[in-house]
Amino acid sequence: MKKYIILILLIQFIITSGCTVVRQGEVGVKRKLGKLNDKTIQPGVVAYNPFLTKVIKLPVRTVNLEITSNLPSKEGLNVGAIISILYRIKQEKAPSIIENIGPAYEEVVITSVFRSASADVCSRFFAKDMHTAQRSTIETEITSQMSHLLNDRGFEIEAVLLKTIQLPQGLSRAVEEKLEAEQDAQRMEFLLQRERLEAQRKLVEAKGTRDAQKIISEGLNKEILQWQTIEAFKKLSESPNSKVIITNGNTPLLMNEIEGN
Known part of the structure; x- marks a missing residue:
């Protein structure tokens, strides 16, 4: 009975020792009697003769x-x-x-x-x-x-x-100082660029104001001034408040305003 048990255990040992698992990210290579097999073994269970063969595993993942x-x-x-x-x-x-x-x-x-x-x-x-x-x-x-x-x-x-x-x-330390100097130079260049743009904006604004005043001054003639005077008298006459107006007949001048009852 003991002989059968020993024989069964021996068979189990041979079977288990003649199996290995090639995991994901690996390949196996069989070496039989010192000679390598040119074919690689893909992941999975591999059976081999443990007395004659050895399976060498290598990682193929990164x-x-x-x-x-x-x-x-x-x-x-x-x-x-x-x-x-x-x-x-x-x-x-x-x-x-x-x-x-x-x-x-x-x-x-x-x-x-x-x-x-x-x-x-x-x-x-x-x-x-x-x-x-x-x-x-x-x-x-x-x-x-x-x-x-x-x-x-x-x-x-x-x-x-x-x-x-x-x-x-x-x-x-020298590298850090150089990087700090470069950053300061870039910051100063940004400020200078911003000031240049602001100066350009003010120049354009001034030119626009000058051109507008020029257009207005060129458009003011005697007839337009007389028409504006008539319009001013008209608006004053429509006001409900009493007013004292001194005029030479051409330009109205409002002196004071008296609230009406």
Whole structure:
């Protein structure tokens, strides 16, 4: 009886140890008697002979590799930085990566290529450029160089991001002062532009007033003045209040006003 129990347990052990699960975002590669299979295993349950075969899994989703490094600048300074490298493994290249590079591919290939590419790119820029709008240019050029070197080896470099930049203390203050000076200059330019626009507005307004007065003065002749005088007398005559008016017959002059009963 004990022999049957031991045999059943042994069979169960063999069955369970000969199964594995390839999860989403991974691919598997079988290695049988030391020889790799060229075909990749897609996510799911995989059965294999544990005595002869091993299933090696590699992630094919996007991986964020974070590196702390000192980046050289054009003026010879070392700029401390924390960098994120976003990359993924091409599924069809998984067997080649295992065979030619091994499981430590991040340290052997990706990190090494990054250090070389970043040194080459950053040495063409000043340290302050890594702290300004030039940062995106530096990131793009490093990404381009890494992609050129790693694409054929099965790695797709999606982005290189300079997350944290630590400039030398003296340089950091100089950059801040320069940015403050640029902001002050932009603010002053805005104020000057606003004053110029206000001056233009006042000039246009003055010209408009001058032109209006000119038109009015040119339009006033003897007949129009006489007509306006008649209109003024007419309006005074229609008023219900008593008034004393002194006139030479041409222009009315109102002296005082007496309230009527």
